[in-house]
Amino acid sequence: MTEKPIQLGLIGLGTVGSGVYETLCRNHALLEARCKIPFLVKKIAVSDLSKKRDTEVPAELLTDDWHDVVNDPEIDIIIELIGGTKTAYDIVTSALRAGKPVVTGNKALLAEFGSEIFKLSSEKGTPIYFEASAGGGIPIIQSLQTSLICNHIDSIVGIINGTSNYILSAMGEGGADYADALQKAQELGFAELDPTLDVNGWDAAHKALILATLAYGTTISPDKIFVQGIENITSKDFNFAKKLGYTIKLLVIIRLHKDSGKLELRVQPSFVHDWHILASVNGVFNAIAVTGDIVGETLFYGRGAGKNPTASAVISDVITAMRERLHPEYHTGFLPYAQPYGIMDINETISSYYVRFQVADQPGVIAEIAHILATFGIGISATSSAQGVSDCNGIIWNDLVFMLHACEWGQLQLALQETAQSQFVAPNPCVLRIEHLLPKA
Ligand code: HSE
Numbered sequence: 001m002t003e004k005p006i007q008l009g010l011i012g013l014g015t016v017g018s019g020v021y022e023t024l025c026r027n028h029a030l031l032e033a034r035c036k037i038p039f040l041v042k043k044i045a046v047s048d049l050s051k052k053r054d055t056e057v058p059a060e061l062l063t064d065d066w067h068d069v070v071n072d073p074e075i076d077i078i079i080e081l082i083g084g085t086k087t088a089y090d091i092v093t094s095a096l097r098a099g100k101p102v103v104t105g106n107k108a109l110l111a112e113f114g115s116e117i118f119k120l121s122s123e124k125g126t127p128i129y130f131e132a133s134a135g136g137g138i139p140i141i142q143s144l145q146t147s148l149i150c151n152h153i154d155s156i157v158g159i160i161n162g163t164s165n166y167i168l169s170a171m172g173e174g175g176a177d178y179a180d181a182l183q184k185a186q187e188l189g190f191a192e193l194d195p196t197l198d199v200n201g202w203d204a205a206h207k208a209l210i211l212a213t214l215a216y217g218t219t220i221s222p223d224k225i226f227v228q229g230i231e232n233i234t235s236k237d238f239n240f241a242k243k244l245g246y247t248i249k250l251l252v253i254i255r256l257h258k259d260s261g262k263l264e265l266r267v268q269p270s271f272v273h274d275w276h277i278l279a280s281v282n283g284v285f286n287a288i289a290v291t292g293d294i295v296g297e298t299l300f301y302g303r304g305a306g307k308n309p310t311a312s313a314v315i316s317d318v319i320t321a322m323r324e325r326l327h328p329e330y331h332t333g334f335l336p337y338a339q340p341y342g343i344m345d346i347n348e349t350i351s352s353y354y355v356r357f358q359v360a361d362q363p364g365v366i367a368e369i370a371h372i373l374a375t376f377g378i379g380i381s382a383t384s385s386a387q388g389v390s391d392c393n394g395i396i397w398n399d400l401v402f403m404l405h406a407c408e409w410g411q412l413q414l415a416l417q418e419t420a421q422s423q424f425v426a427p428n429p430c431v432l433r434i435e436h437l438l439p440k441a
Pocket of ligand 1: 163
């Protein structure tokens, strides 16, 4: 064991920060025995010194100014866990400029400023580690960077937001109310400070951008990813899904189309067959299927959010950072290696679809919609319906579901512009992709 302890500076003592501090204390002996490097937490920056905390921390470790941590000459490694992109940007860039390796779980920061931050890291020869930025406790970042290093990645498909999966599972299994399920996810410490990011698909999108960066060796700007959230999914959609043999999951799809050389990159709530392995990934769990040209299909599964799973990921980076601090000639922080990829226009992407219209209970309305779809060359594989209630004019609005054969997203949007012209069809039908994924459970 080396003599001088490595000194860690922690910035942020929220859900994840307190999980990291508690685990570093609780499993200190185990970690030192395994990595043979003595370490200690030297300082912790918090936003409010007077705040009551469940985690016991010696008062002398605390400061309310992050500069005290980054500028402390004795601190070797900075752990940034405050979230958000403003102050976190200043912390991460100041630490890298000062030559201090950074451990962060900040996916929004990396998705937005990754290209600049990775460049700075490379120029300064100071690594940044970000295992906790995707998949919670699942070691997906290191797997892509090291374990799967010999593979060209064909696709990465899966569930990578714990909060939305918790909500969808609660709605699908127990018929829970959307707002109640979101509140419970917040209480359990799964949701972001701003939970809109969880339900509007952007937290998953940030993670997808990071995974795509690692898989394809180049950063991708957030405006290239198509994102649809789960806010408009109702218990009606779950009822139809169940009846038709599906469940609904918020899926990330990253797929390289070899013919065009373009990347398909999107986050969308989707119908998944109820026999598919992803259909049984419930609650806060995430599952990420990575397919490589050498390894074939792999599937990573685990808790995608929460205090301890995320702390586990952060600490794996802390240990890597400590080891590489002692052997700086080699580091596993990300260095871009490829030219930017073309991104497939969402309108060109192809799948089958579930479309739930609200239609007036009038003769001929089914035929009218079917005719419009046929005009656009879109076939129907199944239909289902449920009787609705009358509006103030005495018109009954029914739910009418069409399961559609595969076509381009753009083609379907054109057809839906036409159906919206009908006085018997309510605007903004619920459109969900149907993903035919392999393998079976
Ligand atoms: N809010 C995130 C989620 C936390 O629910 O997945 C983990 O990144």
